[in-house]
Amino acid sequence: MxxxxxxxxxxxxxxxxxxxxxxxxxxxxxxxxxxxxxxxxxxxxxxxxxxxxxxxxxxxxxxxxxxxxxxxxxxxxxxxxxxxxxxxxxxxxxxxxxxxxxxxxxxxxxxxxxxxxxxxxxxxxxxxxxxxxxxxxxxxxxxxxxxxxxxxxxxxxxxxxxxxxxxxEELVPSLVTIGNLGNAPLNTLIKLEGVQFPEELNGASYGNVDNTYTENRTVENCEEEQTIIRNSGYSDFKSKLLPTGNGTLVAVLSIYNNDTQLFIRDEDDVMFDGERCSDEPVNPTEPGLVEPPFNEDFEGGTAYENIDLEGWSNINVNGGENLFQFRSFGSNMYAQTSGYNSDEDPYETWLVTPGVDLSSVSSATLSFETKDGYYNGTALTAFISTDFDGDVTAANWTEITGVTYSTGNTDGYGDSFVPSGDVDLSAYAGQTVYIAFRYLGADGGITTTYQIDNVSLTAN
Structure with missing residues (x-):
């Protein structure tokens, strides 16, 4: 050895x-x-x-x-x-x-x-x-x-x-799970979602209050997989209490011999302000209806949290943890996902609008904007359905043609979002329609990052 x-x-x-x-x-x-x-x-x-x-x-x-x-x-x-x-x-x-x-x-x-x-x-x-x-x-x-x-x-x-x-540059932490930390590169910034401190740590602080020894704190996910974050006895946040909710952890991935360790820059890297693990489903099963004009610019979200807008459905077909998220650059917020470090093959997730009621219109137009990053293949497709009821696998979907997508930015992101162009939906007048954005890639396969913004469906 x-x-x-x-x-x-x-x-x-x-x-x-x-x-x-x-x-x-x-x-x-x-x-x-x-x-x-x-x-x-x-x-x-x-x-x-x-x-x-x-x-x-x-x-x-x-x-x-x-x-x-x-x-x-x-x-x-x-x-x-x-x-x-x-x-x-x-x-x-x-x-x-x-x-x-x-x-x-x-x-x-x-x-x-x-x-x-x-x-x-x-x-x-x-x-x-x-x-x-x-x-x-x-x-x-x-x-x-x-x-x-x-x-x-x-x-x-x-x-x-x-x-x-x-x-x-804006650092984008690599989305990983506790189970695949061993496959992520060391000394890089990573992100865990849906994690929390164990209940027995309620009332505990980040570090040792009475001395300067370094302290390990256990972090777990809803499947009870665990890892540790290591907090210095000289850190200025050591006396602060651990949050009791569930959420997102950003950290630098490290190791000591065979033990994986996570190091946070400060307590702001620990965003545990959601409800603790439960058996409640994450995605809505009965999307609500809206009337045109329908516009969504994603500005109401919180960066790095999963898209959870009212009436929208954010669904991982394979039951994995990775979904479309709110992301921001500068002052602009948008939806984003990628198959990179998803630990899923295939990685298939759908972002579906609320049902838009076109029963009283004679014609309608759809438009949206996209941006791709680190392109290594096409993974995003827009679809339309009239019978979606919360289960994307049971609905009938038709690919929306004539759409322009951002593509080919292999070394980073494009300078600006690319308009889809105006898509005529007059054929769906008198019906309720659902617009879906499907990402289909794979960890180790197509991992292109896609961003979506300014989804609009207007009546003419």
Whole structure:
């Protein structure tokens, strides 16, 4: 069995990598650093996957500059950690992309107060030639050589190596389940839905109130699968009580030997304000009726919560946890879903409007807008039905033709939403119609992200 080399920390840090350990010196001052946009050649850049690949097990491996020893090598990534609350200590966590990341790595450093310049979403470059790639208790980490281990990059050396760009992207946590945490890339931002703290933790705080030891808190889903979040005894939220509801958890995925661990940036990453697990169905079974004009811009929702608008149906055909969600960018809210990290094959979910009563109109027009991201295949289709009663598999659906969808944005998202065009629904005059948006993809297959906005059905 391979011997995993561990990062050398102070003795009281042996229980975890990313924990706070000592009160910062009041006299500490971050070096005066002036920032300019980096001017780095593409051939000098490596991604996170390449940096991790230097390590082959056993002792950490030095990252070299290739044939030209004077040629710098820069690691590119997006910051996902924050030490502002004290739950991360002398560590900067980066992942390779702001959404759908494939790899992440921990940068071990002697520098503090990193959040002041390297906040979540900030794109950075780190000059890594001469540094070492290794693991700490199975966690991919980069630092300096310290005998046969990986140590912290000195503060001055760290600031000399790191390049801060002016780019700050919106980080989109990867949606995972407790059951498939082991398949998600470490050191990346993840999201769990439908989770809560066990009932026996009611009245407990995030951390130890009376001392500075790190504390594990169990998180569970409605199937009673469990994992832990690890909270530092130096965090500024350690005395706050754990929320008692059910909801969404955003965290940085970590590991200690064979134990999965989650680290939150602060208590705002824990959004447990919903009802606790129950046997009540999530989706409505008798959608209500509305009259035209019908318009929905999704502005009434809360980001990262499942779409639950009155009269709408949000249905995962296979009974999985993943559904259409409210999402936002800037001031705009919309509906979004993706098969990425769904752990479902196929991943099929339907978002269905309330029934629109066309009994008193002679003609009607449908329109909506879409945007795609990280496109690797078509997964979104619009349908219409006149007999939907809550069960999408029992209704008769007709594909809506003549629609324009956003497509082909393989490296991110399009600059703007794409109008569908006006779709004539005059053939359905005198009836009640339901408009459905079906996403059909698969984790490991088509995982294109789709966003939907400004659904409108008007009478003429």
């Amino acid at each position: 391979k011997t995993i080399q561990k990062i050398k920390f102070l003795s009281f840090l042996l229980l975890g990598l990313i924990v706070s350990s000592c009160v910062q010196d009041d006299d500490f001052q971050t070096p005066n650093v002036s920032y300019e946009e980096p001017n780095i050649d593409e051939d000098q850049i490596i991604d996170v996957t390449a940096a991790i690949a230097y390590y082959g097990g056993y002792e950490p491996v030095q990252i070299t500059a290739g044939e030209d020893a004077d040629e710098p090598v820069y690691l590119e990534g997006y910051v996902v950690s924050s030490d502002e609350s004290g739950n991360f200590y002398k560590t900067l966590i980066i992942q390779d992309k702001p959404e759908n990341p494939t790899a992440g790595i921990a940068i071990s450093t002697e520098a503090n107060d990193l959040y002041t310049s390297y906040e979540p979403g900030r794109k950075i470059y780190l000059r890594v030639d001469g540094l070492y790639s290794g693991e700490y208790a199975n966690l991919p980490t980069i630092g300096v050589q310290d005998d046969d281990e990986v140590g912290r990059i000195g503060e001055i050396d760290f600031y000399n190596r790191i390049e801060r760009t002016g780019i700050v």
